Structure formats: structure tokens, C-alpha cells
Amino acid sequence: MWNALISIVFDGLAYAMILFIISVGLSVTMGLMGFVNLAHGVFAMAGGYLVVSLMSHVGVGFLPALAVAAVGVALASVLLEHVFYAPLYKATELDQVLLSIGLVLMATAAFTYGFGPAPVSIRPPEFLSGQIDLGFRRFPTYRCFMIAMGLLMAAALWLGFERTLIGAKVRAAVDNRRMAESIGVNVDRLFKLVFALGSGLAALGGGLAVDIWGLSPNFAIQYLVLVLIVVAVGGLGSIKGTFIAALVLGVMDNGGKYLWPEGGAFFIYAVTVAILLIRPDGLFGKGSG
Amino acid sequence: MPSFFIWMSSIALCCVLSATTMAATVKVGVVLTYSGGGAEFGQQIDRGMSLYLKHHAEAFGGHEIELIKRDSKRPGGDIAKTAVQELITRDKVDLLTGFIFSPNAIASASLATQGKTPMVIMNAGTAWIPNLSPYIVRVSFTMWQSGYPMGAYAKEKLGCETAAVGYTDYPPGKDSLEAFQTGFEKAGGKVTDTVPIGGPREVPDFTPFFQRIKDAKPNCLYVFVPAGNHATAVVKTYTDLAMAQAGIRLIGPGDITQDTKLQDMGDAAVGLTTMHHYSADYDSPENQAFVKAWKDAYGADSTPDFMGVAGWDGMAAIAHVVKTLDGKVEAEAAMNALKGWTFNSPRGPIQIDPETRDIVQDEHVHQVVKEGGRLKIKVLETIPQVKDPCKALKIGRCAP
Numbered sequence: 025m026w027n028a029l030i031s032i033v034f035d036g037l038a039y040a041m042i043l044f045i046i047s048v049g050l051s052v053t054m055g056l057m058g059f060v061n062l063a064h065g066v067f068a069m070a071g072g073y074l075v076v077s078l079m080s081h082v083g084v085g086f087l088p089a090l091a092v093a094a095v096g097v098a099l100a101s102v103l104l105e106h107v108f109y110a111p112l113y114k115a116t117e118l119d120q121v122l123l124s125i126g127l128v129l130m131a132t133a134a135f136t137y138g139f140g141p142a143p144v145s146i147r148p149p150e151f152l153s154g155q156i157d158l159g160f161r162r163f164p165t166y167r168c169f170m171i172a173m174g175l176l177m178a179a180a181l182w183l184g185f186e187r188t189l190i191g192a193k194v195r196a197a198v199d200n201r202r203m204a205e206s207i208g209v210n211v212d213r214l215f216k217l218v219f220a221l222g223s224g225l226a227a228l229g230g231g232l233a234v235d236i237w238g239l240s241p242n243f244a245i246q247y248l249v250l251v252l253i254v255v256a257v258g259g260l261g262s263i264k265g266t267f268i269a270a271l272v273l274g275v276m277d278n279g280g281k282y283l284w285p286e287g288g289a290f291f292i293y294a295v296t297v298a299i300l301l302i303r304p305d306g307l308f309g310k311g312s313g
Numbered sequence: 314m315p316s317f318f319i320w321m322s323s324i325a326l327c328c329v330l331s332a333t334t335m336a337a338t339v340k341v342g343v344v345l346t347y348s349g350g351g352a353e354f355g356q357q358i359d360r361g362m363s364l365y366l367k368h369h370a371e372a373f374g375g376h377e378i379e380l381i382k383r384d385s386k387r388p389g390g391d392i393a394k395t396a397v398q399e400l401i402t403r404d405k406v407d408l409l410t411g412f413i414f415s416p417n418a419i420a421s422a423s424l425a426t427q428g429k430t431p432m433v434i435m436n437a438g439t440a441w442i443p444n445l446s447p448y449i450v451r452v453s454f455t456m457w458q459s460g461y462p463m464g465a466y467a468k469e470k471l472g473c474e475t476a477a478v479g480y481t482d483y484p485p486g487k488d489s490l491e492a493f494q495t496g497f498e499k500a501g502g503k504v505t506d507t508v509p510i511g512g513p514r515e516v517p518d519f520t521p522f523f524q525r526i527k528d529a530k531p532n533c534l535y536v537f538v539p540a541g542n543h544a545t546a547v548v549k550t551y552t553d554l555a556m557a558q559a560g561i562r563l564i565g566p567g568d569i570t571q572d573t574k575l576q577d578m579g580d581a582a583v584g585l586t587t588m589h590h591y592s593a594d595y596d597s598p599e600n601q602a603f604v605k606a607w608k609d610a611y612g613a614d615s616t617p618d619f620m621g622v623a624g625w626d627g628m629a630a631i632a633h634v635v636k637t638l639d640g641k642v643e644a645e646a647a648m649n650a651l652k653g654w655t656f657n658s659p660r661g662p663i664q665i666d667p668e669t670r671d672i673v674q675d676e677h678v679h680q681v682v683k684e685g686g687r688l689k690i691k692v693l694e695t696i697p698q699v700k701d702p703c704k705a706l707k708i709g710r711c712a713p
Contacts, residue, residue: 031524039518141352143516143542145577155555164553167520238516238542240350246515281521285508288482 030161032135032279038167040274042173042236046247047227047254048266049222055198055261057113057215060120063127064226065244065251071097071227072239074134076144086149090231098224103293105219128244135241143240170232177225178267185263194218198261259309268307272299327331337640338377341631342400342430344393344411344421347384353541353573353591354413354620355384360713361617361624362410364610365632374631374636381406385413388483388513388539390420390521396420396653407642408433408634413620414513414539415439415484422446427473431634435627436620439484440492440703441710443670448644450651450670452630452663453623454538454590457703458676459566462696463535463588464496466678467564470694471586473497473533475505477526479519479547480537482509489566489627492703496534505531516542516583519550526561527554533562540568540618545577552581567591570681572618575688582688585681590674591619591660592690603659619660626658662698668683669704 050064074093078084084092108127112120147153152169155162185191196204197211205211230243237247254273258265273292280291299307343362345355359382368380381404383396393412400406401424409425410433412418418437422445425432434442434451443449467473480486486509494504502521506529511517528536534556535545551563563569567589575582593604593616603625608618617625630651636644637650652667664673678694703711 027528028525031528035520035524136348141348141350143350145542145545147579155553162555165555200406236518236520238546240515242350242515278521281523285510285522287524288509289512 027161032282033275034163034171035167035282036275036278037174037271038170038236038274039278040270041170042229042233043250043254043274044174044267044270045177045232046226047251047258047270048263049219049225050175050251051255051258052194052198052263053215053219053222053264054255056194056201056211056218059109059113060117060124061109062121062124062248062252063131063244064222065122065248066128066131067097067101067223067226068230068233068247069131069135069239069241069243070100071230072234072243073139073144074227075231075234076139076146076150076239079146086146086152090228093231094224094228097227098220101223102216102220105216109219115312128248131244132241139241141241143238144234144239146234148235166235170236173228173232177228181263189215190217250292253292255306257296257299259303259306259307262306262308264305265308304306315325336376337641338379339373339408339635339642340379340381340404340406342397342406342411342449343382343402344385344396344400344409344417345382346388346413346417347382349386350516350542351388351413351475351539354436357573357618357620358411358413358624358627360611361609361621362628364606365625365628367610367630368606369632372632372636373493374632374639376622376635376640378631378635385411385417388414388416390414390416391456393712394420394424395415397424401430406430408631408647410631411435412437415442415488418442418449419445419484422449423450428478429644431644431651432643433627433630433651435623437485439488439538440701441488444704444710444713448648450630450648450665451672452627452665453672454619454669455701456485457492457589457701458672458699460489460492460535461496461702461712462536462676462699463564463566464493464498464502465500466588466694467493467535468497468502469531470678471533471562471564473502473531473562473564475503475531476533476535477506477508477529477531478504478535478537479508479510479522479526481511481513481539481543483513484535485539486513491708492533493537495706495708496655496702510536510538513539513543516546519546520554522702523550523554523556525620527556527559531561533564536563536565536569540571540620541574544569544571545574548578548581548585551552557584562586567619567679570679570690572616572690575677575681575690576689580683580688582681583683586693587679588676589619589679590676591622592677592679593617594690595660595692597659597661599657599661600659617659622658623659626656626660626663629652629656629658630712664698666700669701671701671704673698673700675699 071093075089078089117121258269347355385393413436415437425448426427426446438456440455440457510522567587572593634647655664661675676696676699677692682691
């Protein structure tokens with residue numbers, strides 16, 4: 025009984041951390057600009073492939089490869105934002121959806137061309153393989169590392185958004201964009217910064233996810249629904265909301281599969297529907313306060 | 314003027330002569346997954362087919378083979394069925410072949426019947442597929458050929474009293490589960506848990522499923538997943554969760570020790586025991602020659618696996634039909650030609666059972682060993698000429 029519970033919570037936590045790291049950027053950009061960016065998963069996928077290529081062709085270690093992927097994708101996303109996204113900020117949601125889903129399809133085709141259709145994998149370094157003995161039972165080291173990374177990122181983001189001036193500006197812009205602009209906050213520039221940060225985090229999440237989820241050119245489409253669910257359940261523009269939504273969904277999904285494998289992915293959708301029925305704007309969305 | 318007539322009549326004569334001796338072009342519709350997660354499988358079979366065409370062009374009795382290839386993309390069956398319909402009605406193919414995922418073969422079977430087009434299945438292993446159309450012949454394997462004897466072997470030789478079964482939730486998975494369970498329980502073992510572990514299209518995270526099994530501590534874990542990346546992930550999760558140390562032995566059909574994926578699995582794979590009909594490591598002269606031809610054609614790093622062999626053998630079956638019928642392929646006659654057909658395959662002697670139109674072949678107990686820094690398949694035991702046990706026992710949909 026206890027064993028089952030510990031298994032579910034531990035694996036659920038590890039799963040939740042990837043969800044959180046990949047989704048949080050999308051939540052903030054959607055909350056800030058109201059831009060429906062369905063191509064967010066492309067950044068995660070690009071990060072994953074960058075990590076794989078750096079490790080297998082250049083011989084970079086896993087941790088440096090993660091860092092390079094996060095920074096590289098963040099920089100590239102600024103260019104992408106400038107060329108594709110900026111002209112459509114004032115456009116309708118349908119236009120934005122069409123643009124971003126088009127980017128997903130193009131990315132899928134491009135990555136298939138470049139890396140082949142088959143999933144790729146990495147071998148994480150020795151110190152992250154195997155098991156850690158925590159006294160009462162043993163846990164896979166890599167998942168422990170992922171949980172640590174997730175908590176670290178969550179803490180850093182929380183500090184950055186709650187305790188710094190830039191963070192305060194972002195929160196102000198999410199709450200009331202026009203008011204923030206009228207007191208002199210350059211929301212466009214702020215947005216570029218947040219966009220790059222979100223993309224970089226997605227790339228980091230993508231790199232971390234390779235060993236758990238695998239990586240194929242379908243990644244961006246495959247996990248789109250999951251990421252959107254996390255964002256919707258958490259509430260747009262809320263870091264705390266995204267974190268809690270990822271935790272709830274990650275643990276519920278793993279619990280569902282553990283206790284009732286025949287149910288498949290049913291649990292995660294049932295929970296999503298239940299939460300959104302009670303709180304249509306998500307757990308911490310602007311509407312429900 | 315007379316010379317003109319002679320000239321004209323000589324042309325006419327020439328045309329008549331060439332019409333009678335002209336080689337026929339036989340159109341073969343090939344339905345494989347060339348893109349998406351199953352693209353590697355499509356490539357294996359495609360390569361096996363091309364290799365046979367290249368090395369045995371004479372086997373077709375002087376007739377030309379035109380391959381019309383269609384991509385079935387995913388395991389769902391819908392795209393494959395559309396492709397087959399077009400191949401039969403528009404391209405007017407004489408034969409159909411390919412079919413990697415069972416749902417693709419299942420969805421296409423009724424079209425083979427309606428279009429009276431022989432269908433040579435090169436993978437799809439769900440046992441009851443040949444019952445779906447009188448024009449289906451299978452050269453690959455059935456899930457029961459490996460699962461059923463593995464059940465008895467696990468109880469009698471590996472000493473498993475209890476076993477859990479994890480299976481990918483689609484027809485061959487359920488088939489393999491039933492095969493193993495029937496064999497295992499007949500031998501006196503007890504299946505304690507059956508766990509569907511995701512679908513065939515994408516590789517899921519197996520951790521919650523395997524954790525459930527680990528916490529329940531069975532002696533053996535029998536796993537069926539589609540070969541390829543699912544298999545790599547199974548071995549990885551089994552290792553990450555330290556299930557071997559917990560005393561749970563991983564067994565299955567040969568899909569989890571596929572030749573093309575074996576080296577990637579690393580030392581974690583050493584000791585895995587599976588039941589299967591082919592490995593590139595077999596040392597028969599036929600197989601050595603086949604593997605050499607493969608490496609010459611596709612690079613020293615490449616290796617055939619059971620799908621590559623099925624492509625080769627399937628092409629040999631098609632050659633037999635074309636030659637026997639002298640290029641004029643007709644469904645009933647093709648079936649009669651294939652019933653009882655025997656062939657010396659790289660995997661060993663194979664035969665098409667005249668009763669069921671399914672393959673009869675040797676099954677081997679494979680164990681992964683490490684030799685000279687390389688993982689290798691060692692054959693522990695051989696069960697000669699296994700007929701599909703599901704049809705022999707008339708279980709469920711396998712009953713005619």
C-alpha cells in the first residue's frame with residue numbers, strides 16, 4: 025500500500041517537473057500577450073535535438089549540452105518572435121492558431137528531414153544512471169535529478185517574478201496591460217524577454233525529457249495537448265498555477281496508470297474536465313481570482 | 314511492291330512473335346510504414362525485398378516486377394486500407410504485400426477478398442489474420458508461435474511460478490498475452506497480473522506500469538511491445554527500476570531483443586531470454602550469406618532483423634507465384650501455388666501450411682550474451698517446425 029503510494033507520488037513528481045518546465049513559458053506568454061502559440065512544443069523539441077546532437081556528434085557532456093540548448097533556443101526564439109509572431113499580435117486568434125500550427129508542421133517536417141523519423145535517444149552520464157538509496161527504498165537517480173531541476177527552476181522563477189523589478193513589471197502587464205503601458209512599462213520589450221525565457225525553459229525541459237519520453241519529430245504535436253492542458257488547468261499567466269497543475273496532472277496520470285492501467289489516459293482528462301467545470305479560468309487564472 | 318508486303322508482313326510476324334514470348338510485368342502493391350515511428354520497420358522490409366530482387370532476378374521466370382509502394386504511416390489501419398483500395402482499383406496490382414502493423418493488415422483483408430488479390434503478409438503477427446480472407450498468405454510469424462511455447466518454457470525451464478504480462482494495447486498485444494497465458498497456465502504457472510502498457514503509435518513512459526509490476530513481485534515479466542523503440546524503452550525502464558535485482562526476470566517474444574536495437578540496449582540486455590524465429594547471429598551458411606549481402610548493400614553498421622528476413626522470404630514467395638503461373642497472377646491459382654511452398658530461408662527451413670496459409674518455422678530460445686565487447690544472441694534450444702498453436706487449438710477467432 026505504502027509502496028504503491030510512494031511509487032505513484034515519486035514518478036508523478038518527476039513527470040510533473042518536465043510538464044512544468046516545458047509549459048511555464050507558454051502560460052506566461054499566453055497570459056501576457058494573449059498570443060495563442062501552439063508551436064511552443066517546437067522549442068522543447070529543438071532543445072531535445074540540440075542536446076542529442078551535441079552529445080552524440082560533438083561529444084559535449086549532458087549538463088553543458090542542456091545549458092547550451094536552453095541558451096541557444098532562447099536566442100533563436102527571439103529571431104523567430106520578431107519575424108513570425110510580432111506581426112500577428114493584433115491579429116485574431118484564428119490567424120495566430122494557423123500560424124503557430126503551421127510552424128509545428130514545418131518543424132516536424134524539417135526535423136524529420138534532418139534527423140530521420142525514428143525516435144532518438146541519449147545515454148545520460150554515469151552519475152545520473154542507476155539508483156539512489158534513500159534509506160527506506162531505492163529511487164532511479166535520473167528522476168531524482170529531474171525533480172531537483174524542476175524544483176530549482178520553480179524556485180528561481182518564483183524569486184524572479186515575485187522579488188525583482190522585472191518580475192513586478194511582468195505581473196503588472198499580465199494583470200492589466202494598458203495600465204502597465206501607461207505608467208511607462210515597455211511591454212513589447214518585456215514580452216520579448218519573457219518569450220525568450222519561456223522558450224529557453226522549454227528547450228531545457230525538452231532536453232531533460234529525452235531520457236523519459238523519448239524524442240521524435242512528432243514531439244511538438246504529441247505533447248501539445250498535455251502542455252495545453254497544464255496551461256489551461258493552471259490558469260494563463262500564473263507560474264504558481266502551472267506548477268500546481270503540473271503536479272496534480274502528473275501525479276494523477278501516473279496514479280491512474282499504476283492503479284488502473286486499462287483506463288489508459290482517461291484519468292488526466294477526467295481531472296481536467298472536473299477542474300475546468302469548477303474553475304473555467306483554471307486554478308489560478310485571472311478570471312477566478 | 315512485293316518487297317513492301319514482305320516488309321509489312323515481317324513486321325506483323327515480329328509483333329505476333331514478341332507478343333507470345335514477351336515477359337509479363339507483374340505489379341506488386343507494397344504497403345509499408347515508410348514514415349513516422351514505424352519507418353525503420355518499413356525500411357527493413359523494403360531492404361529485404363530489394364536485396365532479394367537484386368540477387369535473385371532469375372527466380373521470377375523472366376518476368377518483370379514493378380513495385381508500387383504506398384506509405385501506411387501509422388498503425389491505425391485507415392491509411393493502409395485507403396492505399397490498398399487505390400492499389401487494387403486504380404493501379405490494378407496483381408499482388409499485395411508488406412503490412413507491418415496488424416491493424417493495417419486486418420483493415421485491408423476484406424479488400425483482398427473483394428478484389429481477388431493475393432496478399433502476402435510480411436510482418437503483422439496477430440494469429441487470426443489469415444482467417445480474414447482466403448487470399449492471405451503469411452511469411453512472417455504469428456504471436457502464438459513465440460508466446461505459447463514461451464509460456465511452457467518459462468514454467469518448466471526458467472522456474473517461473475508466477476508471471477505478470479505487460480502488453481501494448483492493440484490486437485497482437487492481446488494475442489501475445491493470450492498465447493503466453495495459455496501456455497504458461499497449461500504448464501502449471503499462474504499469471505498474476507495483465508497490464509496494458511500504452512499504444513503502438515508512440516513510445517509511452519513505461520515507469521508507472523512497470524513500477525506496479527515490480528511492487529507485486531512476480532517471478533517473471535512477459536512483455537509484448539512492437540519491436541523497435543518500444544523495445545529499447547522496455548529494457549531501459551526494466552533496468553532503471555532495478556527489476557532484475559528485485560528478482561523479476563524479463564522474458565518475451567523476440568521483439569524485445571531485435572537485432573537492430575540490441576547494441577543500443579547496452580549491458581542491461583545481457584541475460585534477456587526470448588522466444589523467436591530469427592536473429593542475424595545465426596551461423597547457418599544461408600544466414601551468413603544473407604547477412605553478408607545485406608552489409609555489402611547497406612553498410613557494415615547495418616544489420617537485418619526478423620523484418621528484413623520477412624521481406625526477403627516474402628519476395629521469394631512472390632517469385633514462386635510469378636514463376637509458377639508464368640506471369641499471369643490469378644488469386645486462386647496463386648494460393649494453390651503457395652500452399653505447401655517450402656523455402657530455405659536465412660532463418661532456417663520454412664513452409665506455408667496448406668490448411669491455414671500461415672507460416673511453419675523453427676522457434677528458438679534466444680539469450681542475450683556478451684562476446685568480444687558486442688551483444689550477441691545465443692540459441693539455447695530449438696523447437697522445430699512450429700505450426701501456429703492458436704489455429705491448432707482453435708482458440709477464439711483462430712477457429713476457422
